[in-house]
Every structure is written in C-alpha cells, then in structure tokens.
Amino acid sequence: MRYAYPSGSRPLEGYTIKRGVGRGGFGEVYFAVSDAGKEVALKLIRRNLDVELRGVTQCLNLKHQNLIALYDIRTDEHEDRWVVMEYVSGESLDEAIEKHPQGMPLELAMHWFTGIATGVAYLHDHGIVHRDLKPANLFMDEGTVKIGDYGLSKFISCSRRSGQTESVGTVHYMAPEIGNGRYGKEIDTYALGIILYEMLTGHVPFEGESVGEVLMKHLTAEPDLNVLDEPYRGIVAGAMAKDPEVRIKSVAAMLDRLPSSVRPVGAVPMPNGRSAEGPVVLTVDEEPAEAASLKEDDEPILAALRSGWYDLERRFDESDLHPLLKSMIVIALVLVFVSSGIPFLGLLLPAAFLYLIYRTVRAIVVGPSRKRVAAKPVQGVPSRSESPGISSVLQERIQSETARATQEQRTKQKTKQFSRQDWRQQLQEHLAAKTMRQRMTELVGGMLVATAVASIGSLAICLVSARGVSMELYVWMTLVASLASWAVMIPTRLAEGKFEDQAPMRFVQLVSGALVGVMAWGIAEALVLSMPWSNIGIGPGSGMMDVALGFSLERSTLADNAAKLVRLPLQVYAAYFAFLFALLAWWRQAEVTRRSRVSLWSVVWCGFVAWLLHFVWWFPQPLGLLLAAVIAFTVQFSSVWIPPSRRQALAEGEEVG
Amino acid sequence: MSGKRIVAWVDGVGGFLICLGEEVVLGQPSVDGADIAVLADLSRRHATIRREGESYVLTPLHRASIDGRVLAGPTVLNDGAQVKLGDTVRMKFHKPHALSASAVLTLESHHKTEPAVDAIVLMSESCIFGPQPRSHICCRDWTDDFVLFRRGSDLQFRTSAPAEVEDESLSTGKTIAGNCRIEGKGFALSFEEI
Structure with missing residues (x-):
C-alpha cells in the first residue's frame, strides 16, 4: 500500500500529514494534525473529479451524530482537492x-x-x-x-x-x-x-x-x-x-420493524413522523435503464423501433409456446402479410424513404456535436437528451472493472467473468484458439446434417406450397439449400473468433452468395427446370434494379408466361443470391453463441428480406423467400450451438465437449 | 521526561508511541510531565511504569488499580493486566511476544493520548511490526515482519522484505535517526522523533 504523501508532508497549508489511513475509490485518506493540534482526516480527490465534488459540497453542512463530519474542501498547489473531515479513530x-x-x-x-x-x-x-x-x-x-x-x-x-x-x-x-x-x-x-x-x-x-x-x-x-x-x-x-x-x-x-426494545426513540428525523408507510421522501424521476444495445445509436425513432423489435423477438424466442404452435403463428403472420402486403408496402416504402432523408439530415446536423459530448462527459452537466445514459457509463465501468478483474484472475489461471460482453469475448478467444482439425470435424458433421435438414425442409416446402409436386424442383431446392447453408457455415466456422467487425464477413458472403447463385443456375439448367412464380408483389422484370439497369428478362426466357413458369439467366441467380447473402448477417445464425439453437424469428426475417429483395432484383416468389427460410433453418439447426448454461463453464476454461 | 520517545506512523495501520526509556511516567500532558500523556482527568504525574529485567512494575503516585484492586504500593504487571488510573482511564497491558521483554499499553477507555496514537510500546531490546498477533504492532495486511532493535545507543531495523530508507542523511542504511521514512514491498512507515 503506497501513499503519495509521507509522514510530515504538508500538502495543505496548516495541516501536517501523519500517516496514510486507507484508500477509497476516490483516492487516499490521511490522518493529519492541524498546526493548532486538531486531528483531521484528509481525503485526497485527484483532479478531474469536479463533478463529484458538487456532491460533497451538498453534504458539507449536514449535521448528524451518526455521520462523519465534513469540515471543508481545500485545493492544493497541484490543483488537487482535499476534503477535510472528522478523524474517527475507532474500529470499523x-x-x-x-x-x-x-x-x-x-x-x-x-x-x-x-x-x-x-x-x-x-x-x-x-x-x-x-x-x-x-x-x-x-x-x-x-x-x-x-x-x-x-x-x-x-x-x-x-x-x-x-x-x-x-x-x-x-x-x-x-x-x-x-x-x-x-x-x-x-x-x-x-x-x-x-x-x-x-x-x-x-x-x-x-x-x-x-x-x-x-x-x-x-x-x-x-x-x-x-x-x-x-x-x-x-x-x-x-x-x-x-x-x-x-x-x-x-x-x-x-x-x-425492529423489536421496540432495540429501536432508537425519536432518532429518525422523518418529516412526516415515523410512519412506516410514510410518503417517499425522495422525489426523483427514476430514469429507466436503457438497453445496452441502444448505446451505439440512440436516434430516438430507430432506437424505439429496435428495442420494441428486440423485445418482441426475445419474448417470442423465449416463450414457452409449443414449437408447432409457434410455427403456426409464424405461418399465419406470413400469410396475412403476403395477402395484404401490397397496400401495406405502399405505406411502408414512402415512410422508409422519408426516414432515410430524416436520418441523413440528422447525421449531418447532430452527429458531430454528439461525438464531442460523448468524448467529454465531465465538462459541465450535459443536457438531458445529449448526456450519455448513466447505465451505459456504468456498463462501461463494470466492463472495465471486469476486464481488470479478469486480468488479475487470469494470472491465477482462474478465469471467471460476468458480463455478457465479457464472456463473449472470452468465448471468442476460446474459439479463436480452436485447432483447424477441431473446426473441420465440426464443420463436416454440420454439413452432413445440413444436407439432411435441407432435403426435409425442401420436401416440406414443395409439398405445402408448390403447385404440383415437381421432382426436379425438389432436387433443385435440396441442393441449393444445402450448398447455401454450407456457404454460410464454412466461412463462419473458419473465421470463428477472428473478426470483430462485420465488413469482412459481409464481403465473404457476397462472394459466396454469388457462387451459390452460379451453382443454382447450373443445377437448374442441368435439370431443365422452370421456376414457378406467383405474383406476390411484382411480376418478372419489374424489380427496381431490373428497371434501372434496363435489364429486362427477355420474353424468350419466359418458358410459359400463362402458367407462370420462368427460366432465368445466370446473372439473375448470381446477383439475387449475392444480394441475399450480403444483406443478411447469416453468420450470426451459425455462431455458437446465438441466443437459441433455432430462432423461428430469424427464419421468418430471412424469408421477409428475401421477399423485399425481389422488389429490387426480381426472383420468382414465393420460391425465393421460402428458399431463404429453409436455408436459415438449415444453417441454424445444423451449426454447433453451445447452450447458455454451458457458456459460463466454457468461458471459465473448460474444454468444448 | 525520563527517556527518548519516537512515534511510528504506519501507513494503513496506525500511529504508535515507542518509549525507549527504562521508566515512563503516565499523566496529563504538561511541559515537563508525562511520557505517556493522556487527555483525561489525571494528575500530571499519575503513575510510573518501570522495566526491571523481564518484568514491569507500576508505581501509583495517585489513585490507580490493577484488575480492580486498588494499589497501595509498587506492583508487578502481568500480561493482560487491566490498569485503571483515576476514575475513568482504563488501559490494557500486554507482553505479546515470549522472546521479547517489550510491552504494549492500549487505552481501552475512550481517551486520547498526546500525540494521538493507537497504542504505546514500552520497548526493551526490540519491537516487532508484523502480521502475527504476537507482534507488538500488529499489521494485519503485511506479509513480513519488520523488527526495530537497539544496537548500542542506536536504533536499527531489519526486515526480510526489501526496504529502502527515504532519507539521504541515513547513509548507514539500517539505522534510524531523526525523522525518516521506510518503504518496502507492501508496507511503508515513518518515524518521528518527539
């Protein structure tokens, strides 16, 4: 235990330090004697804690026998602040x-x-x-x-x-x-x-x-x-x-509630008498904690939407409903949406467009000043809306404390930690340390499962939705779903624990999506397959990009317009799959740390995005969205998943079973 | 005033008055009065404690008692004796270490000493600062002992932990003279001559 000021030093005029007493979160506490002989405790508060001192100032004139008296706050020549207070010599x-x-x-x-x-x-x-x-x-x-x-x-x-x-x-x-x-x-x-x-x-x-x-x-x-x-x-x-x-x-x-024999009589200074149900004295607006996820971007509209969405998603995933019931709800929602989607979309698209403009303006106007505020939170009291939420600050503090604690403990070969972010990081390290052989074993196993799941999923889709069961379509779907899920699983598994931002993963997915597209086209050609389509949204060749690029599907490629069957050229496949892969964070679904093994929510989300995508780049629907959903399901079902109960243990250094 | 006294200010532990004389006077603070000055309703010279070989003898000059018995004349203090001076001052006498004749006095009533310290050591040949309860000055969080001992008329120290004296005048290294500060791994203390 080191103290900055040895016995005999006089950092403050009039007081001589005798010894260090202890160390609190704020700084060191010394026992000192004034020139006249008054014993005091001096608490050193290092500079830049001005905000905290406001609190001390408020307490300076409190008087109560059970409180250590505060005498004064002084500043020394180094601009350090000292709280001069009553010295208490008794035991703690x-x-x-x-x-x-x-x-x-x-x-x-x-x-x-x-x-x-x-x-x-x-x-x-x-x-x-x-x-x-x-x-x-x-x-x-x-x-x-x-x-x-x-x-x-x-x-x-x-x-x-x-x-x-x-x-x-x-x-x-x-x-x-x-x-x-x-x-x-x-x-x-x-x-x-x-x-x-x-x-x-x-x-x-x-x-x-x-x-x-x-x-x-x-x-x-x-x-x-x-x-x-x-x-x-x-x-x-x-x-x-x-x-x-x-x-x-x-x-x-x-x-x-203490027995009356030990209760201090009249010692509690409550303004409304000593009634247990007396009104709460403190009238403080309790700011509810913000979710940590809102920290990175607290544009109010998006934040509200996002937190609502997360909440809904979490509740859905964690609810105790039977999976079958869940699936039925999902299917019903999808049907409702698809059947009423067009007018709905008419509202949604302009709203989204307006929001985009608002967001851009906001980013230009508000962005830079926000950063400044965030960088210097101590300079005065930030206004309410611009201040970083205390929860996020505390969160950071807890994290830094955790990091420190973890550091200490790691030296003792004992790594335990508590915050979600922290075990994530721990796990990340653990995963990064996995050998290639382990990865390959996991991967090959997962790929085999994926094929099986894809074939079952495709069969289900074909039975339920396709008009007339077509063997070729089934085979195509199985193969493409398997390939696509492999294309998600392979990069994810290989990159496990290596990337912390998403840009590289997005790029990898863009490329692998294009590859899957090429293969999908190749398989379709080999099977001489025509794709069935229904008009849920728009017809062939009317996607925004198709129109914008002047890329229209030639009439000749439409195998049978009346029966709504279509044969598509290579670029349609390649681009659609590339977009689909780059748009969604597919790797998240293959991560070992995803929230639940299979989240129906994200399956639906993938289908929805695929459907949205066809407005931009046309692809036969509902085939496209169903395929995306099957891929999502397959990826999630067949990727290694560590149950939350085991993660803690794992992060503490246990080997993966 | 019958002997040299120093105060050991141990960071994070407390302040301790170390009396080096053979005999100490207990009483109220005054210009030429007590070695152990207690801010209480006592006489300026209320009692003396004298070391005789391995034992200590308390001589009452005013009203004093040991373990409830009012003293009529000089009495030997045993380890754990409860000394009462006047009506209110209570202190405990200890000889914590079997191999050292040094003794420790701790005030049990809520009176303050001058200078304000947590305990008083009547130092014979050595005074041990350390984590064990048998140390004269118990420093709970320390890992090693720090021993203050007499060599001739000098006071020296030894410790198994690496320590340095922060005062250039102490070129001899291990001798304590005047005011000095000693810092080592996990501990720091200062001596003040009074």
Missing part, C-alpha cells in the same frame, strides 16, 4: 465483524444497526443516497456509529449522469438494479439488509470467488435466511428483495 464494522466469525451478539449488532440506519435515514431525508454502504465505511467512535464516505455518494439530482464515479460500491453490498443504472435510495436499503445479515451471521449472504459470481448471485440467487430468527429474517428478506419496487420502502420502515 469490518473489524468488528471479523472479531465475531459466528455473528456478533444481538445487542452489539443492534447498536451498530440502529446507528447506521438512523444516519442513512437522515441522509435520505436530505435527498442523498449513500450508494457505497459497506462495513469498511462504518465506524464506532466512542460508542457512536459514524458513517463515512457519504460526501462522495453524490447528491441525487446531479449524480445520475455524472458517470465518472469510482464509488460504485463493493459488490457484496451492491443491489441488483445498479447494473441497470438505477440509483434510488433502495440500493441503500438493500445494502443495509446485507450488512444486518452479515452482522448476525458473520458472513455476507452471497459469497463467491469472483466479482462476477457475486454479482450473478445478487441478480439471481436467494439468500439463505434460515439462519436468522424473526423479526430479523423478515427484515433482511424485505430489504434484500431483488425488485426495488417490492423492497422495504424506507430505512425508517426497517427501523420500525
């Missing part, structure tokens, strides 16, 4: 708990707890959320409980998006909703529940070997409360509720 709750490994005597625990809760209630009453309650911040000085570090816990109204905070709380006491960027006073209630549990049992309810493990338990695990007696069991259970809405409403309410 941390040390007190350590003395009682089986839990401290009830009387002592209640002495601590009532002091802590009274102080926290006072803070809440003054609109301040501590956010970093933990035994190391709580002290017993001459029989009085003292809460420390609250000055740095930020004033609620300005803290929500100040972002650059270091004090996010020790994970053992961290409420689950902090991950979502929610910082209501409920997080203090949660921490108090944990502290009460720890005092009475001698250990925290959620223990783990890594930060990630503990966080995960906060989010999912239920604490073992059987070791506690009533009423403490009920209080801890109420304070540790995962959902802040169901949690005990206030710290005062917690105190009220």
